[in-house]
Amino acid sequence: MSTEAVLVRKGAYYDSVQLMRVSRALADTPGVEAAMVAMATDLNVTVIRDLGFTVPEAGPGDLLIAVRAHDTKAAVAEADRQLTTLERPGTATSQPPLTTRSAAARGPADLVLVSVPGEHAFCEAHDAVLAGLPVMIFSDGVPVAQERWLKELAEERDVLVMGPDCGTASIGGVGLGFANVLSPGPVGVVAASGTGAQQVTSLLDWAGAGVSHILGVGGRDLSAEVGGLSTLRALRMLDEDPATDLIVLISKPPAPEVARLVEEAVAGLRTPVMSALLPTDLTEAAEQALRVLGRSVPEWPSWPGALREASGKTLKGIYAGGTLSLEAAAVAGQGDFVDYGDDAYTRGRAHPMIDPTLRVEALSRAGGTDVVLMDVVLGHGADPDPAASLVPAIAHTPAAVVVSLVGTLGDPQDLHRQAAALRAAGAAVFVSNAQAARHARSLV
Amino acid sequence: MSPLSAPSNVITAGAGLLDEALAAQAVPTTPVDWRPPLPGTAEALVKVLADPRRQAANELAARRLTSARPYLVGVRRASEVLPSGTFLHAGPPITWERASGPMRGALIGAMLLEGLAGDEHDAAVGLAAGEIALRPCHEHASVGPMAGVVSPSMWMFEVRDEEHGGTAYCSLNEGLGKVLRYGAYGPEVLDRLRWMDTVLGPALAATLERTGPIDLRSLIAQALQMGDELHNRNRAATSLLLRELAPAVVESAPARAAEVLRFINGNDHFFLNAGMAAAKVSTDAARDIPGSTMVVAMARNGTDFGVQVSGLGGRWFTGPAGVPDGLYLGSYGPEDANPDIGDSTITETSGLGGFAMAASPAIVRFVGGEVADAVRATRSMYEITLAEHPAYQIPGLGFRGTPVGIDVTLVARTGLLPVVNTGIAGRVAGTGQVGAGLVKPPAEAFTSALLALSGAVSDPFE
Numbered sequence: 081m082s083t084e085a086v087l088v089r090k091g092a093y094y095d096s097v098q099l100m101r102v103s104r105a106l107a108d109t110p111g112v113e114a115a116m117v118a119m120a121t122d123l124n125v126t127v128i129r130d131l132g133f134t135v136p137e138a139g140p141g142d143l144l145i146a147v148r149a150h151d152t153k154a155a156v157a158e159a160d161r162q163l164t165t166l167e168r169p170g171t172a173t174s175q176p177p178l179t180t181r182s183a184a185a186r187g188p189a190d191l192v193l194v195s196v197p198g199e200h201a202f203c204e205a206h207d208a209v210l211a212g213l214p215v216m217i218f219s220d221g222v223p224v225a226q227e228r229w230l231k232e233l234a235e236e237r238d239v240l241v242m243g244p245d246c247g248t249a250s251i252g253g254v255g256l257g258f259a260n261v262l263s264p265g266p267v268g269v270v271a272a273s274g275t276g277a278q279q280v281t282s283l284l285d286w287a288g289a290g291v292s293h294i295l296g297v298g299g300r301d302l303s304a305e306v307g308g309l310s311t312l313r314a315l316r317m318l319d320e321d322p323a324t325d326l327i328v329l330i331s332k333p334p335a336p337e338v339a340r341l342v343e344e345a346v347a348g349l350r351t352p353v354m355s356a357l358l359p360t361d362l363t364e365a366a367e368q369a370l371r372v373l374g375r376s377v378p379e380w381p382s383w384p385g386a387l388r389e390a391s392g393k394t395l396k397g398i399y400a401g402g403t404l405s406l407e408a409a410a411v412a413g414q415g416d417f418v419d420y421g422d423d424a425y426t427r428g429r430a431h432p433m434i435d436p437t438l439r440v441e442a443l444s445r446a447g448g449t450d451v452v453l454m455d456v457v458l459g460h461g462a463d464p465d466p467a468a469s470l471v472p473a474i475a476h477t478p479a480a481v482v483v484s485l486v487g488t489l490g491d492p493q494d495l496h497r498q499a500a501a502l503r504a505a506g507a508a509v510f511v512s513n514a515q516a517a518r519h520a521r522s523l524v
Numbered sequence: 525m526s527p528l529s530a531p532s533n534v535i536t537a538g539a540g541l542l543d544e545a546l547a548a549q550a551v552p553t554t555p556v557d558w559r560p561p562l563p564g565t566a567e568a569l570v571k572v573l574a575d576p577r578r579q580a581a582n583e584l585a586a587r588r589l590t591s592a593r594p595y596l597v598g599v600r601r602a603s604e605v606l607p608s609g610t611f612l613h614a615g616p617p618i619t620w621e622r623a624s625g626p627m628r629g630a631l632i633g634a635m636l637l638e639g640l641a642g643d644e645h646d647a648a649v650g651l652a653a654g655e656i657a658l659r660p661c662h663e664h665a666s667v668g669p670m671a672g673v674v675s676p677s678m679w680m681f682e683v684r685d686e687e688h689g690g691t692a693y694c695s696l697n698e699g700l701g702k703v704l705r706y707g708a709y710g711p712e713v714l715d716r717l718r719w720m721d722t723v724l725g726p727a728l729a730a731t732l733e734r735t736g737p738i739d740l741r742s743l744i745a746q747a748l749q750m751g752d753e754l755h756n757r758n759r760a761a762t763s764l765l766l767r768e769l770a771p772a773v774v775e776s777a778p779a780r781a782a783e784v785l786r787f788i789n790g791n792d793h794f795f796l797n798a799g800m801a802a803a804k805v806s807t808d809a810a811r812d813i814p815g816s817t818m819v820v821a822m823a824r825n826g827t828d829f830g831v832q833v834s835g836l837g838g839r840w841f842t843g844p845a846g847v848p849d850g851l852y853l854g855s856y857g858p859e860d861a862n863p864d865i866g867d868s869t870i871t872e873t874s875g876l877g878g879f880a881m882a883a884s885p886a887i888v889r890f891v892g893g894e895v896a897d898a899v900r901a902t903r904s905m906y907e908i909t910l911a912e913h914p915a916y917q918i919p920g921l922g923f924r925g926t927p928v929g930i931d932v933t934l935v936a937r938t939g940l941l942p943v944v945n946t947g948i949a950g951r952v953a954g955t956g957q958v959g960a961g962l963v964k965p966p967a968e969a970f971t972s973a974l975l976a977l978s979g980a981v982s983d984p985f986e
Contacts, residue, residue, distance in 0.1 A: 175903035176557035178938040182907050183535040183554045191531035193546075195538030196558055202570045203937055204537040204556070210579065213535070218542060225985035229574060252530030254551050257542060293528055321528045434541065460545035492548065 082113050085152040086133050088120070089143040094163065099143075102162040109158055111150040117159055120144045123430050126437065180207035189213065193256055194243075198222045201244060202230065209234050209241065216296065217243030218257045220423055224305050227298065231309040240313055246296035247274025248459075250281075257296075258433055260459035261490030265290015267369060268324035268351075270314040272297050272331035275401025275421075276362060278457060278486050279513055280330060283366035285488040286511060287378050292323040302334035302342070312345050319349040327353040328369055330362075359406040363514040380515060383499050385481070385508030392451030392480050392524050398442045400432035404455045404484065404513050411517035412453070414524070418442070433462040436469040443470070448478035453520040455513060456502070458487025458495060465493060467501035474505040480523050481507040484516035562971050565936040568978035572933055575981045577815025585810040585818040585834045586911040586929040589874065592806035593687040595737035596798055599728045601721075603676035605664065605693055610657040614672025614867045615825025616840040617660055620651045624826035626707025626862050629953030630671030631658070633709030637717050638675050644709070662821055663838065666693040667804045667867035669796060670705035670949055671826065678717065679725030683740065683801035685809055692805035694798065696720055696728075699791040701956055705866075706949045708956040727784045730776035731769055738768050740802040744876070745915045747795075748926070753884035754799050755868055755877030756945040756960055761795035762788070800867065803874035810834050810929075817977055818910060819930040822873050822942065822965065826865035826949070831969040833932060833977065841973040843966025848948045850961010851889075862951040864963045869944050875913045875928025878943035878962065879905045883918045883926075901943045902927065908934040908942070932977065935970040 094102075099117050106115040114131050118124040120138035128135050133146045149155040177183035180192055184207060192208035194201050198221025208215035209230060222244035234241045242249050248271070249256040253264060260278055262285050271277035271294055281291045295314035302308045311331070318324045327349070334342055346353045354372060356365035367377045395415030399405035405419040419425075420432040420439055432439055439454065446452050456466050463469070474481050483502050487495045499509045510516035530551075536543040537556040546553050561569055572578065606612065611634050613627060623631070628648070635647035640656070650656070661668045668674055672695070680693040695705075698716055702708040732738070743764050750760035766788050774781045788794045807820045816834035823830050828842040845863035852858070871877035881888070882902035885895045902918065905927035912925030930942055941964055948959040 175900065175907065177535075177554065178557055178559070178907045178940065179934065180535055180537050180556055181934075183537075183556050186554060188533040188552070189531075189535040189554050190533060192535040192537070193542055195536070195542050197560070199566050200560060203561075203573055204558070206573050208535070219538065223985070226570065229985055251528060254530045254534075254549055255545070256534070257545075259545065317528055460548055461542055 092143040114148040180204040184211035214240040220245040242296040243298040250294040258461040263290040266325035268318035269294040273403040276403035304335035308338040359410040363512040380512040383509040393449040408517040443473040446479035450479040458491040471505040482520040484513040574984040581815035585816040589810040594802035612661040612674035615823040616830030618825040625953040626949040627826040629707030630673035634675035670866040685805040688809040694801035706956040727777040734772040753880040755871040758795040803870040822869040843968040848961040848963035852959035856958035875926040
């Protein structure tokens, strides 16, 4: 018979990757049914509760050891043994780098990915640029003056700064941040919008066109304050890249003086450049790119929902992707849209692409006269099984639900399985966000 | 490398999830064990890091510190170095009123030694009345271990930096136990100091004239490879110095040679003071470089722990001195310990002492633990230092140079404070040494220096 134990170790800090390995090793130990060793962040506490444990009071600086086993004492001892191995110096875990500066000095890295809280991101990104390394700043909330300053320094040092607030990038097939698994191909993307780039590139992938690189620049790069420094650099880099035959630039309309700089730069490139200025129909943008490449435009897959009365009065958009939300609002031309990926909803909480809680709550508030339109974004970095948490909420809501499923067949979540689960719960599913928005409008 | 080829290794700072996403794509990563900076430093860090002078200033500061070539060139009576009516003391400035037990004891001892008071009580009255000016050693090109009290009739090592031309001084080491630097001032303490004044000082002066300058950089480098960390263990360095001096002592003071050599041989810490002067002259070479965030002095007066930074001139940034954690002599315990005291942290400031713990497995139990702890202490200090010393190397780390050049921005970012080895003085004046161990500097000494650096630069984002 199994028993449970949940222990709190006050102030014991371990790296989350190490803890992930301890958890896995513990879970694989004979006699252990379920185990998680993790820092008591809100997110982790939720996960441990979801495993059926009762979690005592603990803060993000405390370590939680949760086990369900035939012999909990032995399991906890095993956890401690694993943790001690992490602590023992002179083993593989000898002094980890505590700053990007230190990590860069150790040698092999050729790219830096910064996702610390925005107020601290400058220090790490600055280390990267000084070390001559390109950097992607996933963090949001970095003051625009700091962004400008970093990008000017990057000009001097001849490196690319992607972001801040750069949600996705892909370089030579390696996805960074929230990244779909894309087949290699001729389209290079310069994106001031993460989910915008994910929609366009995943559609190109569906069409078999493939993508060379996605270079994110951050939502403010084309503002007058920042002056498009990263966009201009990214355009030059893609122009010099032999794998790129067409460049797609996805951004809000640039500030007028920046627009002029971009136009001049584009005129000097050998590679054709296509702009998708937000908010716009991103599916149409992908289709236009296909036509420029001389490829045919396929039927975008969709899975109509189960039969649920289409008698909605109000369209409610509950989105994880800001650009997808704007696009859907523009295409639908009506409704109330909330972007749960906005700063206001992500302070002290993981992004809705990882943490479904807020959108599950929103679904539970929807009524019988609502049509709910939402995105589910797949790929590396995103929730490993988003349908699992959304399906019960979708199945229970009296509202009609339309899902825009942004992803590719290569994504680790298994797109077909996700689509099937969402559909079985009653949602209509589209890989094109614009088509999803039109469908939702038709239900109102 | 073309930036548009797949990254071969990605540094990840922040969300473990994004690191895992790379691992899922079989891309090797170098994860940063990132933590938020020390409270209240976030804004100052951004401003100071953006100071365009900083990088070059720190490179220069670290280069000057590590390229110094300290030579022991002589010994001098302090009366030649000191302003009249002045005693020197360890650490940042202190008044009699705020002075701790051992500091008061050492000052009383100096009054008695100099014949400025007839007894302990008169000495205390005179000191309280301000009859003697009290100035930090550091302000007079000097350093002193523990109380660091220097009065005119004490002799000092004179060390010259042949690379940059600076000179620094440090008193001669009296030995362990009941000694002035630990606040003892009994008759045996004063007798020993008088013997040092009349016999040891003159003999060493004549000896060093005969030997010529002794290369301390080379001697320290050798001692590190022989198991010293040059703060709490100086046995190898003392032996090496004795070997250099012995023939010349015999030649220049034949009648006194045996007692002089026996005195040096009887004190494993005899070299400490010469090493401190070497560290002082090296760190002084890195002073006053505008924009540099490198620490050029850490020193304690038994009440305050103070820090000086290259880019901030002679300003002191202080916090309360902590009580060391360590091993106690005899029946003494932590309740007998005075807060941290002495200029000997100049060794850590120059990449020795606690920073070189991995070189000194012999004393790891003395300062709290296993050999692995010593290795870990040294390894962690690379995270807050600007350079690795080209000459001071650690055999057990594959002859890696010791971590050197503490950067206040890195201290604030990592929350890691310098590892300091130290002796422990009794809190009651006159007690002497009660133990030795490790001490944690107060974070506010470093954060207030950082805030001052931030206040001294114009806003780079305007």
